[in-house]
Amino acid sequence: MGRSPCCDESTGLKKGPWTPEEDEKLVDFIHKNGHGSWRALPKRAGLNRCGKSCRLRWNNYLRPDIKRGEFSEEEQQSIIHLHSLLGNKWSRIATHLPGRTDNEIKNYWNTHMRKKLLQRGIDPKTHKPISDLNLLANLSQLLSPPNFGNFMTPWDSALVSSQVNATQLAKIQLVQSMMQVINTNTFPNLSESSLLNIKTHNIAQFGDVLDGTSAINTVYNGTSDPPPQATFDHFPKLCENPQLFDTLYPDVNNSMGSFEGGFQPEFVGLNYNSLNGSEYSTQTETGSLPPLVSDLGEILSPSGSQFEDSKIDIPAFHPFTKCQHI
DNA sequence: AATGACTTCAACCGCGTTGGA
DNA sequence: CTCCAACGCGGTTGAAGTCAT
Numbered sequence: 001m002g003r004s005p006c007c008d009e010s011t012g013l014k015k016g017p018w019t020p021e022e023d024e025k026l027v028d029f030i031h032k033n034g035h036g037s038w039r040a041l042p043k044r045a046g047l048n049r050c051g052k053s054c055r056l057r058w059n060n061y062l063r064p065d066i067k068r069g070e071f072s073e074e075e076q077q078s079i080i081h082l083h084s085l086l087g088n089k090w091s092r093i094a095t096h097l098p099g100r101t102d103n104e105i106k107n108y109w110n111t112h113m114r115k116k117l118l119q120r121g122i123d124p125k126t127h128k129p130i131s132d133l134n135l136l137a138n139l140s141q142l143l144s145p146p147n148f149g150n151f152m153t154p155w156d157s158a159l160v161s162s163q164v165n166a167t168q169l170a171k172i173q174l175v176q177s178m179m180q181v182i183n184t185n186t187f188p189n190l191s192e193s194s195l196l197n198i199k200t201h202n203i204a205q206f207g208d209v210l211d212g213t214s215a216i217n218t219v220y221n222g223t224s225d226p227p228p229q230a231t232f233d234h235f236p237k238l239c240e241n242p243q244l245f246d247t248l249y250p251d252v253n254n255s256m257g258s259f260e261g262g263f264q265p266e267f268v269g270l271n272y273n274s275l276n277g278s279e280y281s282t283q284t285e286t287g288s289l290p291p292l293v294s295d296l297g298e299i300l301s302p303s304g305s306q307f308e309d310s311k312i313d314i315p316a317f318h319p320f321t322k323c324q325h326i
Numbered sequence: 327a328a329t330g331a332c333t334t335c336a337a338c339c340g341c342g343t344t345g346g347a
Numbered sequence: 348c349t350c351c352a353a354c355g356c357g358g359t360t361g362a363a364g365t366c367a368t
Binding site: 018052053056057060105106108113134 | 327334335336337338347
């Protein structure tokens with residue numbers, strides 16, 4: 001297949017940012033004649049640009065139906081949902097967002113949405129909770145203040161040496177999410193000393209919160225045996241009993257100022273009641289869930305899941321999502 | 327106020343696809 | 348069927364703007 005160079009540099013065609021005069025020429029010409037052949041347009045419009053540059057300028061900036069400004073909450077939700085279905089098919093995503101261009105969506109994704117998802121412990125490529133160990137380690141450093149990133153290290157080494165099973169992975173995801181919440185804006189007044197105090201607590205306490213056993217100790221101590229009776233049946237303890245967190249982490253709570261007992265809504269609107277005790281794990285109710293949660297449902301389903309062989313049930317909510325009692 | 331680091335996003339690059347000759 | 352021009356898309360770049368020190 002042959003491909004002719006679009007913008008042959010030898011022709012001395014202009015590149016770089018467009019001037020208002022060039023914009024005006026292009027808009028005027030298209031309003032009067034339509035764009036027709038983009039290749040032929042620049043000459044006919046009196047522009048010293050290649051056709052491709054003109055097409056891009058028109059499609060991404062000058063088109064009258066382009067919506068500019070911040071993406072609304074609904075648009076963001078749509079982007080996340082569509083991206084989870086379509087991947088980096090920006091032009092297809094753009095067809096579902098009137099007035100938005102593929103380029104704009106792509107840029108917005110790369111600069112804003114990706115970060116948001118990462119901060120929530122979601123892999124922006126797969127839209128699943130991050131389970132990649134390297135990514136976990138890197139992420140904790142990426143998102144953490146100095147020193148706090150080391151919090152992950154014992155996990156990593158233990159996990160790598162013990163051939164992590166699905167149960168352990170799932171727990172790590174939960175603990176990781178806890179760390180992220182602790183570590184980000186949810187607790188804006190959290191001082192670094194408090195963070196370090198968390199670090200000094202036995203990490204295994206999280207394990208106790210999770211399942212009422214010392215299962216996490218097993219992982220933390222680096223043994224390869226899967227935790228006995230490792231389920232998440234007792235996880236809701238933390239939701240039902242916020243004081244438990246106070247008990248475990250008084251230093252943290254003291255530094256939270258006006259933080260009141262419950263957990264902040266860190267993740268989009270899943271309420272605990274819909275999860276209903278020990279049955280919460282597979283009750284995904286996909287249709288009623290927001291996109292991200294629906295996506296989480298993928299890993300919870302028995303088929304094709306990375307947890308396919310696991311007996312465990314994974315709660316489809318962020319560990320620190322506020323437990324809404326409606 | 328000056329400077330460097332970081333972020334944003336418009337524009338470019340190059341590849342894959344399509345359709346006409 | 349092959350060749351080629353043109354288009355469209357996704358990834359990448361770099362200038363400009365913003366923030367932190």
